[in-house]
Amino acid sequence: FDLDSDNPIRIESKSARLDDKAGTATYTGNVRVTQGEARLEAQRIVLTRKEGELDSLDATGEPATYEQPETPDAPALYAEGNRIHYAAGEGLIVFERNALIRQAGDRFRGNRISYDLEKRVVTATSADDDDEDRVEMTIQPGKNRDNN
């Protein structure tokens, strides 16, 4: 999501609770957040505002999913996790618990994956408290990758 974009961020859901003092809006039931073609879907989303501006989005679902269409400078992206956290100020989306990201044939799986919206960099980490937990990465050999 791009807060500087002229495109508004749209949120649809079955019900919602607006808490003006806390500056939060909690959307529940088939929640869908869209901006242009980018889309976030979840069972529950808590939106936090600071000085009237969107500050963060916290989505939970079984899983919650995020899709971003192809753009001139980046391939389409699909990601999911039982929890998705978007921090406006940091331009970062973090997927946690059964996190998965697919982009242009590449696949990342782990307990926690963060995606930098600006640099388009994926960082995957396993769970600290589970030695068995692994990060899985499947990188498609790209045609114009370096040939040596």
Place this chain on the structure above:
Amino acid sequence: MMGHWLQAFISDLQDRSLWLWGAAVLTALALVLLLLRSEQPVTSRDAEELRGPDKPDGFVINATYRSFDSEGRLSARISSPRGEQFDDDKRVTMESPRGLLLEKDSRAPWHLAAERGEYYLNAERLTLNSNVRIRHETRERGEALLKTERLVVDNRKRIVHTDAPVTIINESSLTRTTGMKGWIDERVLELESQVDGYYYSR
């Protein structure tokens, strides 16, 4: 000669006073009739018109109703250019009601307006109908406007609720929903179904 003249003058006077008395009586009679005629029809017609077709038990022009919290501070004020009171259920119907609700702690005001209203005095419950507007302003979040066609304001429970479609607008977002419940002092709104919100960057 003199006597004759005098007698003529006196009898002439007597004739004249009879005439004068007669005229006075006739005039008085005419006045009373006029009064009676003007009194009876004008009063009933004016009263009917003033009272209005719904035949309230009483009506108040430029009515204002205030209620206070347990600490004696103003908590709500409702005014209307015309309030019609019906004693059987302690109800007041109002034209163009304007209301003010004050939050308990922050004293932030909620301004209410509608085309029609009905206020139940004992229950401190106001039903607003048609073109209902609530304007609410806080230091932190600026002004918010809420629009709907029906709203119940329960000042005793300090809640507002409606089953009608609602639109909520503030400086950086617009939200639509159907059905809403609000807690005035906590400043919390629960939107009950079909929530559709837009957030704009400034």
